[in-house]
Amino acid sequence: MNLNTWRGLVIASALLSFVACDKGKKDDKGGGNQAPTTGTIVLGHFASMTGPQATFGISTDQAIRLAIEERNAKGGVKGRRLELVTIDDAGKQSEAATAVTRLINDHHAVAVLGEVASSLSLAGGPIAQKAKVPMISPSSTNPDVTDVGDYVFRVCFLDDFQGWVTAKFARENLKAQKAAILYDQAQAYSSGLADYFEKAFKEMGGTIVTKQAYTGGNLEISSQLQSVKGAGADVVFLPGYYSDAGTIIRKAREAGIKVPFVGGDGWDSEELAKIAGDAINGNYYSNHYVPDEDRPEVRNFVGNYQKKYGKTPDALAALGYDAALVLFDAMERAPSLDGKPLRDAIAGTKNFTGVTGTFSIDENRNAKKSAVIVEYQGGKKVMAARIEKK
Amino acid sequence: MSSLSASDLLQTTINFLAVGGLYALIALGYTLVYGILRFINFAHSDIVSWGAWIALTVASAAGWLASGRSGAAPAFALPLVLLVTMAVCAAMGVTIERLAYRPLRKAPRLNVLITAIGVSLFLQNVGLLDKVFGNRPSTISALLQNDVLATVGGVQLRLFDMLTIFLTLVLVVVLERIVYGTRMGRAMRAVSFDERVASLMGVNVNVVVSVTFALGSALAGAGGILFALRNDLRMTADASWVLLGLKAFVAAVVGGIGNVRGAAAGALLIAFVEVFVHRYVNAAFPDKPWVGQLQDIYVFGILILVLMFKPSGLLGKAVREKV
Numbered sequence: 072m073n074l075n076t077w078r079g080l081v082i083a084s085a086l087l088s089f090v091a092c093d094k095g096k097k098d099d100k101g102g103g104n105q106a107p108t109t110g111t112i113v114l115g116h117f118a119s120m121t122g123p124q125a126t127f128g129i130s131t132d133q134a135i136r137l138a139i140e141e142r143n144a145k146g147g148v149k150g151r152r153l154e155l156v157t158i159d160d161a162g163k164q165s166e167a168a169t170a171v172t173r174l175i176n177d178h179h180a181v182a183v184l185g186e187v188a189s190s191l192s193l194a195g196g197p198i199a200q201k202a203k204v205p206m207i208s209p210s211s212t213n214p215d216v217t218d219v220g221d222y223v224f225r226v227c228f229l230d231d232f233q234g235w236v237t238a239k240f241a242r243e244n245l246k247a248q249k250a251a252i253l254y255d256q257a258q259a260y261s262s263g264l265a266d267y268f269e270k271a272f273k274e275m276g277g278t279i280v281t282k283q284a285y286t287g288g289n290l291e292i293s294s295q296l297q298s299v300k301g302a303g304a305d306v307v308f309l310p311g312y313y314s315d316a317g318t319i320i321r322k323a324r325e326a327g328i329k330v331p332f333v334g335g336d337g338w339d340s341e342e343l344a345k346i347a348g349d350a351i352n353g354n355y356y357s358n359h360y361v362p363d364e365d366r367p368e369v370r371n372f373v374g375n376y377q378k379k380y381g382k383t384p385d386a387l388a389a390l391g392y393d394a395a396l397v398l399f400d401a402m403e404r405a406p407s408l409d410g411k412p413l414r415d416a417i418a419g420t421k422n423f424t425g426v427t428g429t430f431s432i433d434e435n436r437n438a439k440k441s442a443v444i445v446e447y448q449g450g451k452k453v454m455a456a457r458i459e460k461k
Numbered sequence: 462m463s464s465l466s467a468s469d470l471l472q473t474t475i476n477f478l479a480v481g482g483l484y485a486l487i488a489l490g491y492t493l494v495y496g497i498l499r500f501i502n503f504a505h506s507d508i509v510s511w512g513a514w515i516a517l518t519v520a521s522a523a524g525w526l527a528s529g530r531s532g533a534a535p536a537f538a539l540p541l542v543l544l545v546t547m548a549v550c551a552a553m554g555v556t557i558e559r560l561a562y563r564p565l566r567k568a569p570r571l572n573v574l575i576t577a578i579g580v581s582l583f584l585q586n587v588g589l590l591d592k593v594f595g596n597r598p599s600t601i602s603a604l605l606q607n608d609v610l611a612t613v614g615g616v617q618l619r620l621f622d623m624l625t626i627f628l629t630l631v632l633v634v635v636l637e638r639i640v641y642g643t644r645m646g647r648a649m650r651a652v653s654f655d656e657r658v659a660s661l662m663g664v665n666v667n668v669v670v671s672v673t674f675a676l677g678s679a680l681a682g683a684g685g686i687l688f689a690l691r692n693d694l695r696m697t698a699d700a701s702w703v704l705l706g707l708k709a710f711v712a713a714v715v716g717g718i719g720n721v722r723g724a725a726a727g728a729l730l731i732a733f734v735e736v737f738v739h740r741y742v743n744a745a746f747p748d749k750p751w752v753g754q755l756q757d758i759y760v761f762g763i764l765i766l767v768l769m770f771k772p773s774g775l776l777g778k779a780v781r782e783k784v
Contacts, residue, residue, distance in 0.1 A: 122596075125596055126596075126597065256754055281747070283743075283753055284753055284754040286704075286756075286757060287700075287701075288695060288699055288700045288701030288704060289701060289704050289705075289757070290691075290692035290693070290701070291480050291691075291692070291735065291736075293472075293473075293476040293480075293736065294473065294476065294736055294739045294740035294743065295739075295753070297469065297472060297473065297476075297740060298740070298743060298744065298753070301469070301744075313598075314598040314695060314699075317598075317600075317693065318600075318692055318693040321602070321693075322691075322692075325607055325619060327617070342597055342598055342599070345599070345600065346598060346599070346600045346602075346693050348530065348600075348602060349530070
């Protein structure tokens, strides 16, 4: 055995013992569940920063960063600075699970914010649940999202509530007796909302004169529009996404359908009015907030967001901001930032006033809150009504 | 029942003709390429979507979409945008063939097919980039106001429908004249019949293939603009373009792939099923909403029926496989 071989062996064993020590250290931590008590607090955010729903993730992330910046300027939480780590999931379910794993294991986030799309929250939720790190979804409205486990919360309302709100508005404010439904059969969001609306509208004494389906993206729907026109409805419920809804409303007006359209929060995008043009006026949708509502929370948020990013925040931004504020509030109240106490503090959120209204977290970890009805007038969004919780 | 009145029938007929015309324009591209090269160009529907977005890019560069109001652009805007788009799409088709398909001309057909899928995915995703077309839906409705031209029997004849029907007729007639009435058309038919013999007779196969791609892609560009005028623009990677391409492809197969008149006939049949059958079957069963939900099933059901009873398509000739 010559000198070189000896040297090699020594280095190898040194490396081995180093690796072993490192491994031992990690094991002591107990799965990242026990947070350090000093230094910067890391919060995680998983979002679609690229991909077809990139606007969702970017809006939400910008609002969360604004909330953190404002909080740090006021001294942070428990006297400690906050830091946000955002991991892009590109709108893919497999990436969402990986993103949450990385936020918890690599970045030791004390809590995770995200996602917008319900399918992605459903992919990330089980990871957070297993690691016992609280997760707050700002804007996933599908009922299943918070059923994942007791560490998963949300600050938005649910689709069954939204169906009820739109039915109530159509029945009481628009005085509609007969409603037609035109929904996207390829989107669980749309068909779910259509069913909730139908149920609520019938319970309130109205009738559904026709229920027509289309497939998202296939906008050759002239025969569906003819059926809707022939049915003689007072209102048309159109719970699709903005990318279809704008075109459908324009085509419906050209086909001679003159009654108002009512939709859900899937309509909330600048593109809707742009695509529909003048045809957008006189139509309504239920939403989480309106930027021109006259409350100090809304005025401050809209003003600061506009100053920082140069555009009006959409509902996803408002919900992202509220999710961050709910988390800060819970962190301040929690005795420590470990998984269990922080979870209990979030679950104990009562009458919290944010940008999207005043709400409490209920026993199913959902936000109990009101909804606003937005009306388009002269191409602008105005608040038509606020409908309180059931 | 009011929904089965005469005016309803007329409205449904107009819808059927407009949708059928649109499918025909796109189906011709599939059928031309298949006729010459015996392969299905899966990137064809992406030429359609790029055509629509190129039209948007050209129109907004000219400042015609700035006001965002429907029909704000001058009257010559649409013809100009149409010509530019068709030219750019033709160039795109030729380039794709030159770079992606020609090197594989002698390779097994499966290789070309998979390459076409690759080209399709490439175009879909490049189109999504912010610097290209971006990932937000948009509209070109400012190019043309969808005016009511006349009212017949209580039905408004709208400009878009009439334009689609008219433009399709013109382009199909022009294509028919090229294929059956020019030297180039004869060369195309010769290559389609037997590429090697045609080449021995002095036909430049590469030129013929390039011209074929140029023609098919120009029609796809026109189809993209007409589709965008009717239905606005979704992102290039959106499933709506794939579905549109799929229906046009089914039209080409149903009509007899490789046959120009067959593609037009197939497109009309597909549109008939989609619009007419959906309208009347749906109206006949008002209590059974699932009848209307099966709209796309009817379309693809036709494909299955035709393939079962006349596998070469309605106007296709059964060709014995050469040994």
